[in-house]
Amino acid sequence: MGKAFLVVRMKGQIGVPYWAKTTLELLKLEKKFRATIIPSKDNTLGMLNKIKHYVSWQEVDVSTAKELLDKKGRKMGYKKITEQDLGKIGFKNTQELASSLADGKTSLTKLKPLKPWFALAPPRHGFKRNTKKLFDEDGILGHNKELVSLIKNMM
Secondary structure, eight states: OOSEEEEEEOSOSTTOOHHHHHHHHHTTOOSTTEEEEEEOOHHHHHHHHHTTTTEEEEEOOHHHHHHHHHHHOEETTTEEOOHHHHHHTTOSSHHHHHHHHHTTSOOGGGSTTBOSSEEOOOOTTOOSSEEEEEGGGTEEEEEOTTHHHHHHHHO
């Protein structure tokens, strides 16, 4: 099992039952195509399995986390993250923050001036697989082993 998961909400807000909506809000995934990085624990894996028909997830590596922070990381006021902001929360650069996130040592919700999510766009050239089925059934939902390449098309 990996140290942290990259989770992306793939379905919209209409027709979502209250228990799934609550779980999505706890993960800070209120809107479609929002992504977050969460440390892997038993309860987070249970939450992901509970809402697997609405999200995709994969274990995150340091290079993907750094690219997300550089391109889509935002602070309050929806401004880009600067070196001074990272210094205030105790990190020297985005590489150090990315490695801490990928190792599961910290989470985005604990880093206060930063937004706990990344706002992504729909993928360029569309989805290559079915958006209504799980990954094992030739879809994109659930534990998706090809999520990193999909995320690169969404940035």
